[in-house]
Amino acid sequence: MFRSASLLAAILALQGMLGAPAMAEPRHALSLLGEPKYAADFSHLDYANPDAPKGGSLRLSAIGGFDSFNPFIVRGNVAAGVGLTVDSLMEQTMDDASAEYGLIAESIEVAPDNLSVVFHLRPEARFHDGSPITAEDVIWTFNALKTDGRPIYRHYYNDVTNAAALDAHSVRFDFATDQNKELAQILGQLPVLSKRYYETHAFAETSLTPFLGSGPYRIGKFESNRFVELERVEDYWARDLPLRRGLHNFDRIRYDYFRDRSIAFEAFTSHQFDYWSENSASAWATAYDFPAREAGLVKKEEIRHYQPTGxxxxxxxxxxxxxxxxxxxxxxxxxxxxxxxxxxxxxxxxxxxxxxxxxxxxxxxxxxxxxxxxxxxxxxxxxxxxxxxxxxxxxxxxxxxxxxxxxxxxxxxxxxxxxxxxxxxxxxxxxxxxxxxxxxxxxxxxxxxxxxxxxxxxxxxxxxxxxxxxxxxxxxxxxxxxxxxxxxxxxxxxxxxxxxxxxxxxxxxxxxxxxxxxxxxxxxxxxxxxxxxxxxxxxxxxxxxxxxxxxxxxxxxxxxxxxITSDRIAYWNKFSHPEVTPRYGVAVIAWWYDADKAARLKASESSAR
Known part of the structure; x- marks a missing residue:
């Protein structure tokens, strides 16, 4: 029996360094079904237009209200769109459901025995304040989510026994079992938060102070329970990555809040916002005879998808x-x-x-x-x-x-x-x-x-x-x-x-x-x-x-x-989008503001008044 806890810790640390598991070749993506759709040298996603112009705004709706920007804990009603402000180690595309591609992680190594995974971070990955995303941030986030985050994180990470920094930009996670085949990809979904930021901010509390993010948007103007605006980050660190090229094209995305969907739909018909996803079969069949729709100012589409519906x-x-x-x-x-x-x-x-x-x-x-x-x-x-x-x-x-x-x-x-x-x-x-x-x-x-x-x-x-x-x-x-x-x-x-x-x-x-x-x-x-x-x-x-x-x-x-196995959408005709629709749903993040269509729409609305 060891008499010194510090001595035991030192010996175990030394054993960990000397006995680190052999790793496979670094990969740009992981897939549970053979090879990922996109090879390491892909230039952009099939459903993205790499030349899409940036600019304009997209106005959306949300129901109810919000009192927090913290999506990682149980308490609070989280504002819509917050997920666009933070990046994760890896990301799934909308046309390759079994794969994840490196985002903050430049490459991934899964041990041949499936008992560990190493994520190598991109040196250029940055938070919105310009500070680098490091291995310490990854480890801090993992521990914070597992300890104080939503219950889903504890279940997701149940088989992870340890997280350790190999260097400033490499993190290794060790597993309790080799039978959890998707655990590396589960960890790839980890949103990475700033350790330094949370040294002066409480993680486990609701807050209307926007946290320091790293994603393509940041929180702009907002009024609790009424609206929130997301602003595109001009110097977003990942804007030129193949995984991001041609996406997130709107300068602003605004969510206006309504008491219920019937009130929100009435607001949509009068162009208080731009895009509507219909979940009512009755409304889809009977409620779209309003003047703007009949005049062609609003487009209505039903798009087949192949997403499991659960x-x-x-x-x-x-x-x-x-x-x-x-x-x-x-x-x-x-x-x-x-x-x-x-x-x-x-x-x-x-x-x-x-x-x-x-x-x-x-x-x-x-x-x-x-x-x-x-x-x-x-x-x-x-x-x-x-x-x-x-x-x-x-x-x-x-x-x-x-x-x-x-x-x-x-x-x-x-x-x-x-x-x-x-x-x-x-x-x-x-x-x-x-x-x-x-x-x-x-x-x-x-x-x-x-x-x-x-x-x-x-x-x-x-x-x-x-x-x-x-x-x-x-x-x-x-x-x-x-x-x-x-x-x-x-x-x-x-x-x-x-x-x-x-x-x-x-x-x-x-x-x-x-x-x-x-x-x-x-x-x-x-x-x-x-x-x-x-x-x-x-x-x-x-x-x-x-x-x-x-x-x-x-x-x-x-x-x-x-x-239902299709998406039912309607939108005011001022946007364009790629010809390719992804297999698993409508990718509004690949749309863009079309200035010519917007001008024609504005003129038509003015003449109709």
Whole structure:
């Protein structure tokens, strides 16, 4: 036993220097699926115009309000656009979902044994005050996020055992396991903050003092809860990097805040801001007959994307005793008549979401494959038997609005589980109390989706109340898990991994502000998550994702809602953009202000007054 802690530390440090792991050749990018799309000598992204002019402004909208510029902690309502003020070690593009390319990091070396990674920083990388970004900044940021940041960082970095500076511009992270294949890329997403700045500023507090950033924009003028402006950094250190060339072309990006989306849309139609992303099928079908749109001043486009759409649903909070019975949760799914809603409310634009990995090959279909069973069989007896049959299919109706059969199936499930109907009320067999709960919303326009479900629940003897609150109250209640049911989404990528711990992992369930909104605490789910993270190749990753999907589906943790595989956008016609649209969504950061179009638009608006 060592008697001196300082002696032990010195010996361990010496061993670390002498026994540093052998590293692979430096790379400009990392990919989970073979080689990255862009080679080391690429000049610009396919969806960027390297000759795009700089200038002009882009006016956008945001809902609710803000009281903080600190996006790294749970507390506070963060202002829109803050992410554009800080750069990360690496960055994912919108046309290569499995890869990340060096941004602050000029090159990356992953050890052959997958137990460490080294990031070599670009010497020219700078914060907005001109100070260099160094290894000390990276290490300080890592420790601050893991200690005081949002819960997601602790889950992401759970398998990182140490961070050490090799020199002023090189950082090595050591891993606890060689099975976490995406951990190097997880670390690549690290936003790098200034250690020196936070020597005189509190990191773990909300603040309306803009922090020292390094990204293409900085915070300019703002008024809390009303607007915030981002100003393009003229001497931005990365402006000529291939990863950045042709992007971030607007001199100013302004977000104006509105109480809700209906008010914001009215403001858009009168050109109080420039760009609108539509999330309402009804509005998309009926609300664009305003004069400016009919005159061609506003363009309306529906653009196909191939982004996995994940899961969206009415989420049950398992922290509430009422929802701890899976039979009740399964029965509640029968109260959503998707086919009627899609026809009457959504103009046939949506597809029913069935999988937690929808719109991807990671979604479970049919019966489990042999490889899926390798993941599932060890859990037999601890997971529902239905997992080993056909993948879960939500109830289907004829779309007429008559769902007597579906509600009858729900009552059968409830009666078999011991629930009783007394005087038209469904009684909980444990508490002896009527089943009643609140559905918490933040957008009034979603009430039209939920209200028909509430009526169907009433036919089952269940009282469901809808309550819509402002964004600040909603965010606070979510962080504290102070809700019964909410409408929420769980986005996925083509390469799921560590983030699944925060979505469904037991350790996240009781951490305020985590994304385990459901409150799942199931060792079987935890085991599947770890096996998914450790998947050695794409074949096993797909099988592990499908196995996890099946278990989550049969847990009946939510009422699956719907999704769409296109972006619906409208914008005032004063912008131009590259001909290439990236595979995974609309890249507004690649658009630019077109002075000629803007002049014609201004003249048309003036003549119309």
């Amino acid at each position: 899961m969206s649903g009415l989420v049950f909070n398992l922290r509430r005793p009422i929802f701890q019975n899976p039979a009740l949760r399964e029965a509640l799914d029968h109260a959503f008549d998707f086919e009627w809603s899609n026809r009457q409310l959504f103009y046939g634009q949506y597809a029913r979401t069935k999988s937690y990995f929808s719109n991807s090959d990671l979604a479970a279909t049919g019966k489990p494959s042999a490889l899926e069973l390798e993941y599932l069989e060890p859990l037999r007896g601890r997971i529902p038997d239905d997992v080993f049959g056909e993948a879960y299919q939500p109830p289907v109706t004829d779309g007429t609005g008559n769902i007597r059969k579906s509600l009858g199936n729900a009552l059968t499930i409830l009666k078999e589980a011991g629930y009783e109907l007394r005087d038209g009320k469904l009684i909980d067999p444990k508490s002896g109390q009527p089943i009643a709960f609140e559905i918490l919303l933040v957008q009034p326009n979603f009430e039209r989706v939920v209200n028909p479900i509430v009526k169907n629940l009433a036919r089952l003897g269940i009282v469901a109340r809808v309550r819509t609150v402002d964004s600040a109250q909603y965010e606070s209640r979510l962080n504290d898990y102070d809700f019964d049911v909410i409408a929420a989404g769980f986005p996925q990528s083509e390469s799921p991994g560590n983030e699944q711990r925060e979505f469904w992992g037991s350790a996240a369930a009781d951490q305020p502000g985590s994304r385990n909104l459901i409150g799942i605490q199931d060792p079987a789910v935890d085991e599947l998550i770890e096996k998914l993270i450790a998947a050695p190749d794409r074949e096993h990753l797909v099988a592990a994702s499908r196995a996890l999907d099946r278990v989550l589906q049969q847990g009946h943790y939510l009422i699956p809602l719907f999704h």
